[in-house]
Amino acid sequence: MRKFGRLAQRLFNTPLMLRPEKAEMLCAALVDRLGIAKLDRLDGTSIDAAQLRLKADDWGAEYTPKTARDMYTIDRGVATLSIDGTLVHKLGGVEPSSGMVGYDCIDKILTDIRANDDAKVVAVDNDSPGGETAGCFELAKKIYANSARFGGKPIYAIVNEMSCSADYALACACDRIAGPETLVAGSIGVWTMIVDFTKALDKDGIAPFIIRAGDRKARGGPYEAPDQATVDKLQAWVDETWRMFANLVSKCRNIPVEKILDQQGDWYPGDEAVKLGLVDVIASPDEIFEVLRAEAARR
Secondary structure: OOHHHHHHHHHHOOOOOOHHHHHHHHHOOOOOOOOEEEEEEEOOEEEEEEHHHHHHHHHHHOOOOOOHHOOOOOEEEEEEEEEEEEEEOOEEEEEEEEEEEEEHHHHHHHHHHHOOOOEEEEEEEEEEOOOOOHHHHHHHHHHHHHHHHHHOOOOEEEEEEEEEOOHHHHHOOOOOOEEOOOOOEEOOOOOOOOOOOOOHHHHHOOOOOOOOOOOOOOOOOOOOOHHHHHHHHHHHHHHHHHHHHHHHHHHHHHHHHHHOOOOOEEEEEEEEEHOOOOEEEOOOOOHHHHHHHHHHHOO
C-alpha cells in the first residue's frame, strides 16, 4: 500500500475524466496491490475482489500485442509516431510501458516506416524529458544515417512540447526540428548520482561490513561513503558522455562543439532555442503538418 500510495491518491477520491470500464480495469489490475475488497458500480451492482481478479485475467487473455505497423499513423503520406515519456534502453516490444518508451521500440517502428511505401515523410511527435544514455547514441546515429541528408525519407522532429536530454539527442538527428512557441528543448548535459546510506544506517544501529576481492570492486555502492577515486571516475565518465552528446549535436545541427558545451546543459524555450540553432521553426502543430503533407504530396 505504501509503495502504491501515490497511485491510489490519483485514482480514488478525486474527479476523473475516465470511462467507467477503464476505471474497473485499473482496479482489477491493482486489486491486491491496493487492498481493494469491493468495487461499487454506478448501476448499483458490486464486484468483489475475486471477481476483479477474474476480470484482470480476462483482460490479459484478450490482449493482443501490437505490431510496429500499429504504432504509427499515416495521413496523406505523413507517417507520425509519438515519443511520449521517459526513454529507456530496452523494452523488448514496440509499445510504451508505464510511461516509458524503449529505444528498441522506436527503432522497430522507424524501420517499418522506412519500408512502408505509403509513408513519404516521417514526423516524430516528441514530448519527453529524456532518459537513459544506454542505447541513445546508437539510435540517434541510425536516425541521422537514414535521414534525407543521405537519401532517406525526410524525418522531422516536432517538439510537442518538450524535447530534452536524451530525447533531444534523437530530435537533433532528424532533418528538421519544429514546434510551438511554448516548446522546451535542449538540456544537452549528463548527470549521475551516488547514494550514501551510511548515516541513515548508523542512525538505525546498522553497521554493514563489506568484504571484497579487488580494492575497486563495488566502489560507489550505497553502504559505504564514496572515496575520491570513485567520485573522480564517475565524473570522468559523465564528462566523456557529455562530450559525446555535444559532438552528436554539433554534427547533426552544424553548431560548434564549444558553443554547445557553453550552454552547460541548460534548457531553452522556443524563440531562444531557435536563436541557438537547436530548433529550426516555431509554428503550431497544425501548421507544421500542413507543410509536411505538402512535401509528401511532392514525393
